Amino acid sequence: MPKPSDESASWESLRESIIGLGETSLRKSYYPELRKRLAELERFRTLVDQSNDAIFVIAMPAGRVVDANLTACRLVGYSLTELKDFDFSRLLSADLHRALAQQSQAANLGDLVCTELITAAGDVVPVELGLHLVSYGQEQYAITVARDISERRSAEAEMRRLEMQLVQAQKMESIGRLAGGVAHDFNNILSIIMGYTELLLQDCHAEENREALNEIWAAGGRARDLTRQLLAFSRKQVLELTPMNINTVVKGFEKMLGRLIGEDIEVRTVLEPQLGQVMADVPQVEQIILNLAVNARDAMNGGGKLTIETRNTWLDSEYARLHSDVEPGPYVMLAVSDTGSGMDSATMAQIFEPFFTTKERGKGTGLGLATVYGIVKQHGGSIWLYSEKGLGTTFKIYLPRIRQQTQSANNASGASELQTCSARVLLVEDDAKLADMVSKMLGNLGCAVIVARDSFDAVECARHDQSIDLMLSDVIMPGLSGRQVYEEIAKFRPELKVLFMSGYTDDIIAQHGVLDAGMHFLQKPFTTHDLLAKLRETLGEPA
Amino acid sequence: MDLRKFVAPEFVFGQGARKLAGRYARNFGANRVLLVSDPGVMAAGWTAEVKAALNEADIACTEYSAVSPNPRETEVMQGADCYLSEDCDAIVAVGGGSPMDCAKGIGIVCSNERPILEFEGIDNIQQPMPPLICIPTTAGTAADVSQFAVILNTPEKLKIVIAGKSAVPDVALIDPEPLTTMDAYLTACTGLDALVHAIESFVSTASSPITDLHALEAIRLIATNLLGTISQPHDIGLRSQMMLGSLEAGLAFSTASLGAVHAMAHSLGGLLDLPHGECNAILLEHVMAYNFTAAPERFRQIGGALGLDLRGTPNCRDALLAEIRRIKTAAGVTHSLRELGVKPTDLPALAAKAFKDVCLVTNPRKPSQADLESIYAEAL
Numbered sequence: 001m002p003k004p005s006d007e008s009a010s011w012e013s014l015r016e017s018i019i020g021l022g023e024t025s026l027r028k029s030y031y032p033e034l035r036k037r038l039a040e041l042e043r044f045r046t047l048v049d050q051s052n053d054a055i056f057v058i059a060m061p062a063g064r065v066v067d068a069n070l071t072a073c074r075l076v077g078y079s080l081t082e083l084k085d086f087d088f089s090r091l092l093s094a095d096l097h098r099a100l101a102q103q104s105q106a107a108n109l110g111d112l113v114c115t116e117l118i119t120a121a122g123d124v125v126p127v128e129l130g131l132h133l134v135s136y137g138q139e140q141y142a143i144t145v146a147r148d149i150s151e152r153r154s155a156e157a158e159m160r161r162l163e164m165q166l167v168q169a170q171k172m173e174s175i176g177r178l179a180g181g182v183a184h185d186f187n188n189i190l191s192i193i194m195g196y197t198e199l200l201l202q203d204c205h206a207e208e209n210r211e212a213l214n215e216i217w218a219a220g221g222r223a224r225d226l227t228r229q230l231l232a233f234s235r236k237q238v239l240e241l242t243p244m245n246i247n248t249v250v251k252g253f254e255k256m257l258g259r260l261i262g263e264d265i266e267v268r269t270v271l272e273p274q275l276g277q278v279m280a281d282v283p284q285v286e287q288i289i290l291n292l293a294v295n296a297r298d299a300m301n302g303g304g305k306l307t308i309e310t311r312n313t314w315l316d317s318e319y320a321r322l323h324s325d326v327e328p329g330p331y332v333m334l335a336v337s338d339t340g341s342g343m344d345s346a347t348m349a350q351i352f353e354p355f356f357t358t359k360e361r362g363k364g365t366g367l368g369l370a371t372v373y374g375i376v377k378q379h380g381g382s383i384w385l386y387s388e389k390g391l392g393t394t395f396k397i398y399l400p401r402i403r404q405q406t407q408s409a410n411n412a413s414g415a416s417e418l419q420t421c422s423a424r425v426l427l428v429e430d431d432a433k434l435a436d437m438v439s440k441m442l443g444n445l446g447c448a449v450i451v452a453r454d455s456f457d458a459v460e461c462a463r464h465d466q467s468i469d470l471m472l473s474d475v476i477m478p479g480l481s482g483r484q485v486y487e488e489i490a491k492f493r494p495e496l497k498v499l500f501m502s503g504y505t506d507d508i509i510a511q512h513g514v515l516d517a518g519m520h521f522l523q524k525p526f527t528t529h530d531l532l533a534k535l536r537e538t539l540g541e542p543a
Numbered sequence: 544m545d546l547r548k549f550v551a552p553e554f555v556f557g558q559g560a561r562k563l564a565g566r567y568a569r570n571f572g573a574n575r576v577l578l579v580s581d582p583g584v585m586a587a588g589w590t591a592e593v594k595a596a597l598n599e600a601d602i603a604c605t606e607y608s609a610v611s612p613n614p615r616e617t618e619v620m621q622g623a624d625c626y627l628s629e630d631c632d633a634i635v636a637v638g639g640g641s642p643m644d645c646a647k648g649i650g651i652v653c654s655n656e657r658p659i660l661e662f663e664g665i666d667n668i669q670q671p672m673p674p675l676i677c678i679p680t681t682a683g684t685a686a687d688v689s690q691f692a693v694i695l696n697t698p699e700k701l702k703i704v705i706a707g708k709s710a711v712p713d714v715a716l717i718d719p720e721p722l723t724t725m726d727a728y729l730t731a732c733t734g735l736d737a738l739v740h741a742i743e744s745f746v747s748t749a750s751s752p753i754t755d756l757h758a759l760e761a762i763r764l765i766a767t768n769l770l771g772t773i774s775q776p777h778d779i780g781l782r783s784q785m786m787l788g789s790l791e792a793g794l795a796f797s798t799a800s801l802g803a804v805h806a807m808a809h810s811l812g813g814l815l816d817l818p819h820g821e822c823n824a825i826l827l828e829h830v831m832a833y834n835f836t837a838a839p840e841r842f843r844q845i846g847g848a849l850g851l852d853l854r855g856t857p858n859c860r861d862a863l864l865a866e867i868r869r870i871k872t873a874a875g876v877t878h879s880l881r882e883l884g885v886k887p888t889d890l891p892a893l894a895a896k897a898f899k900d901v902c903l904v905t906n907p908r909k910p911s912q913a914d915l916e917s918i919y920a921e922a923l
Contacts, residue, residue, distance in 0.1 A: 014904040017665040018800040019749045020548045020690075020708065024666040033670075137630070 054127075054146040058088045059139060066141065075127075075148055077120035088144070091117045093124075117146060126153050162260050166294060170371060186223075194220040241279040241379075243402055246310050246334055247271045249285050257293050257306075264303030265296075272311045276401040278332050284375045291368040292336040292395050299340025299393060309335040315398060318441055318528040326382050330401035337394040342387045351385065372397075386502075388476050420446035421535050426465075427451045428458040428473035428485060429501075438472070438501075441528050445535070455480035462489040462496065470497040470538055472522075499538045547751035549798050550708055551688055554715035556790065558779065561678045561718040564593050564635055565600030571674035571713065573633035575603040577626045579646040581610040584638040584680050587724040593637050593678060605629040610638075610645045613695045613702065613812045613819065619648035619659045626653050626673075633674040636712075637721075639733065640684030640693075640819065643677050647692035647710050650675050660696055660703060665901065668709035675712040680721035682785040683733025683820055685740060685793020687715035695813060702813040704901045711797070717790055719783040727773050730785075731874035732820030734769040737761065737789040738870075739804050739823040742831070742845055744796035746838045747905040751799065758795035762848035764788030770873050803910060804830045806900035807919065810893045817883050824876045825883075828867045829921045835860045837908035880923045890919045 016022065048055060054072035056065055065086045073080055076091055093116065113131075116124045127146040134141050197217045204210055250269055257267050289308070296306050311333045320328040343351070347358060352373040376383045376397050387393040425447045429435040435451055442449045450465060452458035455477050462468055471489065473482040480488065486498045501522040520538040522530065555563055568576055576597060580590040585608055594604045607622045626634070626649055636646035648659045650672030655662070662668055677687035686692070692705045725733070741761035744754055765788040772781040807830070808822035835842050839859065846853045846863045849870075853859050871877070885893075894916035897903065903910070910918075 011904050011909065014665065014901060015749055018706065018901075018905055019546075020550065020666075020798070021546055022666065030671055 052147070054148070056083075056088060056144040056146070058142040058144055060133065060142050061140070063087050063089055072146070075119070075125060075146065076117055082120075093118060114149070126150055158259060159262075162256075166290065170291075170368060190220060190224055194224070241281055243277045244280050244282055244285070245275055245277055246280075246285060246332055246399070247275050249282060250289065250308055250310065250334075253286065253289055257289075260290075261293060261297045261306060265300055266305045268305060268307045270307060270309040274312070275310050276312050276330065276332050278379075278399040279402055280379055280399060284379070288334070288372050288375055288397065289336070291372045295368055295395075296336060296338035296340060296393070299338050299342070301341070304339035304392075307335075307337040309333075309337070311335070312401065313398065314529070316529050318444070326398070327380075327400070330403070331381075331398040332401045334397045334399070335394055337392060339392040342389045342391050342393055344389050348385055348387055352383070391476065421532055421539075421541075422446050422448075423469040423535060423539055424448045424465075424467050425450070425535075426458060426461055426468045426471040426473075428455060428471065428477070428482065430454065430474060430477040438531075441531055442472070444528060445532055447535075454478070455482075455485045458485050459488045462493055466493075468493075468496065470499060470535065472499045472501060472535075475500050475502040497538045497540075499534055544752075547749075547753070547798075549751070549753045549794075550690055550711055551794050551797065552712050552715055554688060554717055554790070556717045556787070558718060558720055558783070560716040561589070561593060561637075561721065562596050563716055564676060564678065565596045565598075565602060567676050567714050567716070568597055568602050568633055568635060568674075569600045571633050571676075573602050573631075573674065575605060575629060575631045576633045576635045576676075577622065577629070577631040577646075577649065578604045578606045578635050578637065579610065579622060579642045579649065580606070580608045580637040581612075581639075581642050582608055584608075584642065584721075587680070587721070589678075589680055589721045589724070590637050593635060597635065604635075605631055607649075608642075610642050611695075612641050613693075613816055614641045614645035614648065615695045615697050616648075616659050617697065618645055619652060619694060622646075622649040623652035623659075631673075633676070634672075635676045635678070636687075637678045637680060639679065639681035640686045643679065643684065643686035643712075644692040644694060646675060646677070647672070647686070647712070648694050648705070651692075651705065651710065659694055659705075662705045663703040664706070666707045666709075668705070668707045671709050676714050676716065677712040678716045678718065678721070679786075679789075681725060681729070681733040682719075682722055682782070682789035683736035683740075685737065685789050685796070687712055687717065688790060688793040689797035691797070693809060693812075693819075695816070700814045701896055702809040702900075704809065706800075706901065717786060719779055719786040722772075722782040722786060723777050723779065725776070727776065728875060729820075730773050730776065731769070731876050732818065732824060733789075734765055734772070734785060735824035735827070735871065735874060735876060736820035737785075737792045738765045738769070739827050740792035740796040740801065741765065741788075742827070743802040743804055743906075744792070744799040745845060746834060746841045746907045747796075747799040747802060748907060749799045749905045750795075754795040754799040757791040758799070759844065759848045761788045761790075761792035761795060762845060763850075764791065766849045766870065769870065773874055800905040801902045802830065802906035803834070803897070803903055803908075803915070803918070805902040806906070807893070807897040807915060809900050809902065810897035811880070811883075811885070813896060814889065814893055815884060817885075821876060821878065821883070822880075824871055824874075825878065825880055825922050826918070828864045828871075829918045831867065832860065832864055832921075833910065833914065833918055834906065834908050835863075841907070880919065885919075885923060887920070887923065890916050890923070893919055 049070035051069060051071055054075040055069040056072050057067040058064065059066050065083045065088050068080055068083050073083060076083070078086070113129045114126065115129050116126050118124055126149050128149050129147075130145045132143045132145075134143055194217065197213055197220060201210065201213045201217065204213060250271060254267065254269060261267060293306060293308075300306070313331050313333045315326055315328055315331050317328045320326045343358070352369050372395075373383060376399070379399055381397055381399040384396040384398070385393070386396070425442055427435060427439055427442065427449055429438060429451075439449050439451055450461050450468065452461050456479055458471070458473070459480075462471065471486065473485055475482040482500050482502075486496075489496055497520075499520045499522055520534060522534045578590065578594055578597070584590055590606065590608070594606070597604050605625060607625050609621065610618055622645060625631075634646050634650050636643045651662055651668050652659050654670040654672050655668060679685070679687045688711070690706055690708055690711045692710050693702050694705065695701075696703050722730075738761075741758045744750060745758035745762070747754075750758070764784050768781050768784040768788065772778065772785050775781060804823055804826045807826050808819055811817045811822045812819050831842065842863055843853055843859050846859060846866065849863070849866050851862060851866055853862060856862050894912050897915050898910075898912040
């Protein structure tokens with residue numbers, strides 16, 4: 001619109017404007033603006049109503065509720081109209097009201113307080129309450145935001161209950177073990193006492209002595225009853241071994257594990273569908289999984305991944321020779337892996353000792369892994385631990401597999417047949433004892449073995465010995481990793497065959513991106529049979 | 544017939560109309576009104592009376608009376624500040640053109656949140672102002688029904704015209720009783736102002752049949768009653784006729800706009816801060832003399848409305864100008880511009896400012912700046 005002072009504004013256009021038929025000269029109304037504001041208000045109201053938190057607007061200092069959002073109405077079970085007649089203190093118990101009043105006087109208004117609201121139905125809802133004072137016109141209001149923490153509270157209670165259960169179970173376990181042990185020996189002693197008392201009673205006719213012997217016999221009976229009770233209490237004195245599938249136990253536990261372990265840890269199960277059966281006591285196997293899972297959880301403070309795997313496996317005589325208490329034969333493997341903090345070798349050496357713990361005082365009993373160890377041993381199984389500081393830990397438990405009807409009788413003999421491999425193998429393994437064992441295994445198979453001192457030495461060995469057919473290497477080692485050693489060698493020996501071995505399962509290794517698809521991988525622990533098969537596969541020879 | 548619009552607010556006319564202020568303010572949803580008046584109106588007691596009426600309707604008042612005869616932009620801004628800081632939600636203006644124009648300015652600033660001088664011109668008001676109730680206490684300005692507000696730009700010594708449908712009040716409560724406290728000279732100046740409104744709107748190039756009706760009737764009412772009401776100031780019948788004349792003149796010029804008299808009077812008010820009604824009265828005959836040839840038939844009708852029988856009169860122009868001079872003299876408005884303090888050296892500047900005034904665009908004859916200077920010289 002031209003101003004009259006604009007020289008250029010034409011006389012005529014100004015006259016037209018005065019006559020007032022232009023678009024901008026129409027009389028304006030507040031109505032469109034009102035509708036816009038009302039729509040904005042509606043949007044704002046929706047925003048407030050759909051908040052997860054309950055919001056109350058309270059007139060101060062009277063304490064009357066003047067507004068509340070939908071969440072607030074639902075939380076306390078009153079309609080907005082009902083709430084508007086309320087003194088907010090009606091939603092609080094008397095003592096809480098007093099405490100809040102004091103708190104607001106202390107000017108700690110921004111702070112959150114945990115308190116409880118009383119609903120229309122008389123229920124008590126735990127809430128986290130925040131108060132902020134605002135002034136609008138002449139009035140002062142407290143904007144009160146209440147967050148329902150019932151779920152959080154019950155989750156905490158559930159967690160506490162599970163922990164208590166666990167502690168209790170472990171306590172019972174050790175008491176039971178003690179009681180069972182004592183009762184067992186005591187029963188042997190009692191047998192002698194009562195047996196000889198009975199014999200004496202048969203021969204003795206002196207009434208005075210018979211009376212004394214009867215008393216001894218009766219006291220022995222009472223002692224026997226007592227030991228029976230002790231045995232009943234310990235429960236574990238006699239294992240109830242039944243044929244069972246460990247997969248069933250793992251599946252039954254999955255849901256509870258999720259709750260026990262917490263949301264920040266992902267629980268994964270990799271179960272062999274055709275898993276063989278073991279003779280085991282079901283509650284004990286549950287105890288094993290529970291203890292290992294709790295141990296894994298505590299190792300993964302900032303969250304992580306817990307993997308439970310089952311697999312059929314065969315431990316051969318070579319493995320048995322290197323592990324004093326292992327019988328060769330078919331086994332079922334149960335592995336529990338975490339991506340937690342891992343442990344050093346000093347900790348690994350002590351980990352199964354009773355009362356050894358790396359946790360803060362009061363946080364752990366030191367019996368969890370000791371219990372697992374005991375149960376596994378009691379079942380005639382073995383437990384194997386592989387851990388690398390910072391990468392995580394894998395526990396592998398081998399329980400003897402019972403023969404199933406479908407099983408081939410030739411399986412065992414197949415492994416013992418004399419088979420050879422004449423390859424020249426470069427062995428790279430940072431654990432000297434393990435290197436020694438694998439070297440012997442390779443030697444028994446007929447391989448020529450060059451043992452590298454470390455990962456750098458391996459590269460040098462390969463450079464100087466052109467006749468090496470294959471490199472057998474650990475994956476995770478100090479210095480260069482197995483993958484890096486291979487990459488270095490491949491620069492001058494691109495055709496060199498390589499077989500990686502690791503105590504981590506290939507699944508875990510693959511997750512760390514160490515192996516590409518198609519690379520050869522041997523799972524520790526392995527039998528001579530396993531080793532030979534993998535060597536042949538890698539060398540491209542027929543099995 | 545060309546397209547024409549007629550704009551007027553709701554108005555209540557008659558004795559006691561001012562007492563409806565409370566009812567109207569309440570209907571507009573007001574809780575606290577800014578009551579704008581000036582010291583003269585306050586002294587006469589009309590402000591207090593309206594305030595009482597508002598209070599009776601449970602409406603609080605914040606009074607604002609720092610308004611000069613030619614209301615200044617600073618007074619508007621100060622009033623707007625007062626309105627906002629006191630959390631007012633409506634405006635009631637009691638008084639002549641000055642408080643009513645100032646009240647319009649305050650309303651415009653409050654809802655548009657910009658300095659008042661930015662609204663100069665036509666239709667530059669984007670947001671409607673808060674509810675505005677006007678209670679006129681003079682029979683002349685008719686700002687209570689018009690779409691105009693005139694504000695003094697003090698730094699540039701220029702009266703700016705703000706025009707637009709958004710500057711029309713929501714309701715006018717037009718009551719003749721407050722006129723009774725005007726002295727004879729104010730009655731004369733305001734009455735002649737109304738006469739100028741009627742004459743200028745009738746010859747305006749934006750006039751229409753509906754505005755013509757009001758303009759001619761206004762001329763007739765003022766010519767018939769002005770001198771009588773000056774001599775009998777308390778005759779409520781005469782005051783009512785004058786109030787009606789002023790209202791009809793307002794209805795006419797609000798839509799048809801004005802002409803050179805107003806453009807030149809605004810220039811005088813801006814440069815020398817002279818009273819508006821008196822300037823109009825002095826300039827009227829000189830501008831009519833200049834305009835006559837552009838609309839002789841219309842001027843002849845004006846003569847008829849003034850009560851002249853111009854049949855057979857060879858020189859209508861002279862007869863008409865003589866009648867205007869007679870009325871002015873009888874009303875006691877006899878000053879020349881020189882007597883008001885205008886110097887010959889002021890004329891070029893006055894003409895330059897008048898030449899840019901928006902009221903000039905509907906003048907029946909398009910003057911040059913030199914023409915305007917000559918007219919000023921004649922009125923000197």
